[in-house]
Amino acid sequence: MNVFITGAAGGLGRAMAVECAKRGYNIVLTDCDEIHLVQIKNGLLRQYDINIEIIVCDLTNKEDVDTLIKKIDFLNLKFDMMLNIAGIDNEGAFMSRKYDQIGDIVKVNVEATLHITYEILNRRNTPFNIVFVSSLASQFPMPLKATYAASKRFLFDFALSLGVELKESKVSVLTLCPGGLATNPTVIEAIDAQGFFGKATTNRLEIVSRKTIQKALRGDTVYFPGVLNNLFRIFNNLLPRQMVANLIHRRWVKSQAKWLNTNNQSMANMVKTPITQNLETKGVI
Amino acid sequence: MKNQTDKLVIVTGSTSGIGFAIVLKLLESGYSVIGVGSKAESCQNAKIKITAQNPTAPVVFYNANLANQQEIYALAHNIKEYLTLNPNLKLHCLINNAGGVRDWYMTTSEGYEYQFALNHLSGFLLTYLMVPLLKDGIVIFTASSSHKHTRIHWQDIMFQKWYFVLSAYKQSKLCNVMTVKELNKRGIKAFAVDPGLVKTDIGNKGMTGITRWFWNIHKKSGTDPEVPAQTYVYLCNRPKSLGLYYYNSKIASYNKEVDKDSETMRLFALSEKLCGISYKERISS
Numbered sequence: 001m002n003v004f005i006t007g008a009a010g011g012l013g014r015a016m017a018v019e020c021a022k023r024g025y026n027i028v029l030t031d032c033d034e035i036h037l038v039q040i041k042n043g044l045l046r047q048y049d050i051n052i053e054i055i056v057c058d059l060t061n062k063e064d065v066d067t068l069i070k071k072i073d074f075l076n077l078k079f080d081m082m083l084n085i086a087g088i089d090n091e092g093a094f095m096s097r098k099y100d101q102i103g104d105i106v107k108v109n110v111e112a113t114l115h116i117t118y119e120i121l122n123r124r125n126t127p128f129n130i131v132f133v134s135s136l137a138s139q140f141p142m143p144l145k146a147t148y149a150a151s152k153r154f155l156f157d158f159a160l161s162l163g164v165e166l167k168e169s170k171v172s173v174l175t176l177c178p179g180g181l182a183t184n185p186t187v188i189e190a191i192d193a194q195g196f197f198g199k200a201t202t203n204r205l206e207i208v209s210r211k212t213i214q215k216a217l218r219g220d221t222v223y224f225p226g227v228l229n230n231l232f233r234i235f236n237n238l239l240p241r242q243m244v245a246n247l248i249h250r251r252w253v254k255s256q257a258k259w260l261n262t263n264n265q266s267m268a269n270m271v272k273t274p275i276t277q278n279l280e281t282k283g284v285i
Numbered sequence: 286m287k288n289q290t291d292k293l294v295i296v297t298g299s300t301s302g303i304g305f306a307i308v309l310k311l312l313e314s315g316y317s318v319i320g321v322g323s324k325a326e327s328c329q330n331a332k333i334k335i336t337a338q339n340p341t342a343p344v345v346f347y348n349a350n351l352a353n354q355q356e357i358y359a360l361a362h363n364i365k366e367y368l369t370l371n372p373n374l375k376l377h378c379l380i381n382n383a384g385g386v387r388d389w390y391m392t393t394s395e396g397y398e399y400q401f402a403l404n405h406l407s408g409f410l411l412t413y414l415m416v417p418l419l420k421d422g423i424v425i426f427t428a429s430s431s432h433k434h435t436r437i438h439w440q441d442i443m444f445q446k447w448y449f450v451l452s453a454y455k456q457s458k459l460c461n462v463m464t465v466k467e468l469n470k471r472g473i474k475a476f477a478v479d480p481g482l483v484k485t486d487i488g489n490k491g492m493t494g495i496t497r498w499f500w501n502i503h504k505k506s507g508t509d510p511e512v513p514a515q516t517y518v519y520l521c522n523r524p525k526s527l528g529l530y531y532y533n534s535k536i537a538s539y540n541k542e543v544d545k546d547s548e549t550m551r552l553f554a555l556s557e558k559l560c561g562i563s564y565k566e567r568i569s570s
Contacts, residue, residue, distance in 0.1 A: 043395025182389035
């Protein structure tokens with residue numbers, strides 16, 4: 001089993017790499033963070049008897065992707081599974097960000113994901129599994145996370161359609177929609193700032209990574225981890241979207257104020273550390 | 286006060302809690318100290334607190350995230366350089382005190398479970414890197430009496446199936462005591478210290494909600510960090526002490542699992558593999 005994983009140097013991507021290695025799959029890991037890519041490769045090779053290739057690549061850069069594809073073709077690799085984990089979240093209020101920060105969200109979460117998916121689909125074995133990481137946020141209109149949530153909605157709808165298009169070619173497509181994932185200490189701080197609901201909507205990383213692979217192999221199309229998150233989703237469908245947007249706006253304003261309070265000394269770094277912490281995946285490309 | 290400033294002691298996790306109290310006590314007793322902290326800012330604050338009382342205190346702080354093995358190598362490199370620049374200093378003792386708890390399953394750069402990597406592997410690797418400098422010096426690990434109520438979970442040592450913060454914590458502390466046992470077999474004088482219940486922030490960092498609330502109540506019945514700090518100084522002053530596990534400067538009883546050679550040897554071999562090192566090679570060379 002050959003698995004291709006993007007955004008593999010940190011967060012959910014790294015946990016997925018661990019899960020695949022544990023299952024004995026051979027993996028190709030890509031990320032723009034070379035140092036951590038090397039470290040995860042070493043860590044996994046010390047534990048598991050598998051083949052690992054790492055390819056440093058900024059998926060938003062066409063030349064990088066071309067080089068990546070050349071390397072894959074040179075190694076004559078074909079894949080059985082693809083995990084699209086790379087994603088970023090730079091958000092606060094739309095107008096409080098530089099435009100590039102907003103544009104990057106779409107570039108990474110949408111454009112880059114489509115590009116690499118297209119290339120890997122052309123190098124697939126049959127049957128083939130794809131996992132897209134959307135988000136619980138894809139289900140709601142999200143003031144203060146507007147572009148991010150919309151980019152995840154794009155993936156959510158795209159994945160569903162792609163799955164139907166490719167069903168006859170034995171490609172099955174799973175969309176993972178997690179709430180928060182406590183992947184690093186900064187994210188834990190952000191979850192904490194959201195109070196009870198922050199913690200309650202946070203999913204367990206070890207469970208999400210295991211079940212995602214299980215469900216993908218079983219041919220499921222959507223995975224919302226956590227009972228409470230599912231209740232939210234169902235409840236949301238019963239309410240007018242305008243009302244949901246207002247409710248969510250109120251909640252984010254509060255939790256962001258609290259988070260800013262505890263982190264006021266690092267205001268200068270806000271551009272790098274977004275106000276609304278990225279709860280789904282660490283900012284890796 | 287005895288003048289023994291030529292004796293250098295390294296204390297990890299030394300910017301707060303027990304570690305900081307140890308640094309103060311060691312300086313009082315006339316030792317030179319290198320402190321290690323995970324955040325540059327807290328290192329600076331710790332240094333300021335000390336030099337405000339005594340501007341010439343022989344202490345420096347290094348900043349390293351010990352959950353990341355590359356940073357442990359970098360730290361070891363810096364310490365070696367420091368010793369070369371200060372040829373009058375002799376490394377007398379390494380105190381592996383850094384540790385923490387995490388509410389959630391998280392992976393480190395190498396893809397290891399966070400508490401296992403930070404509480405156990407970091408001290409294991411740093412000790413290995415310090416052995417050539419230690420000569421007849423000693424190593425002390427901060428353990429915990431909670432290590433008595435567990436065993437090594439060989440079937441899932443990184444708790445990838447179902448993570449629970451206390452299970453992971455207890456196991457990591459058992460690993461500390463087992464490491465001490467094996468180091469002594471290899472001619473490296475090592476001790477484990479049980480600090481008892483201490484009023485520190487260990488349960489407040491990286492934790493959320495109920496666990497934090499529980500810790501805030503629980504720690505009220507604990508001692509001040511100065512109390513366990515005395516045990517460390519006691520051992521530094523008597524490096525030839527015979528015991529393996531100390532509480533309140535006295536030999537105390539530990540988990541029977543530690544006396545099972547098969548268990549400790551298996552753990553030692555696995556830890557060597559996970560750090561990519563071999564103690565045997567180092568000592569014979």
